[in-house]
Amino acid sequence: LLRNVWEWKETFTAWYDYSPNVEVATHGFNRWLEQGEQIAHTAVKSALKTMRNWQDEILNYHHCRWTNATVEGRHNRIKAFQRRHYFLRNPDRYKAGILVECNLHRLSS
Template structure:
């Protein structure tokens, strides 16, 4: 069902003669499988991206941390603080 809707949407978009729309349609065609999978399953990698963002922020704050054991413990604490607050 998502594939048929996607294809219909692409066909409608191809009728619009505007460079930005055509560029967007090209990108959408390249990512068709992923877009249809999202609409079928409603599953994203937002949780993983959020944890990566927390780790990058920790790296910026603790740039000169020399103790790798402390650094690893701090990452685990930072990424799992919502589990610890229960």
């Protein structure tokens, strides 16, 4: 069971990375859903339900191939900064720290 689920997950990763257009992606996604239905496990059934509910949004990636990963990454950095520096008294230092935290990649090059 574990091997089947792992192979099914790897199939999804390959589909996501290598589908050249929306038509091929749609066909591959439907085939991937059918493969998941063959696995008799409650967690897989739950994942299939979620994937079907978000099918349009998942397939939209194959229209233009961009995500909001950069925004999410910066959001996570800001949240981590807030946890580390919760009681900063100076608001200007706080804002400057967030700007530095979110632009570290620019400072290192």
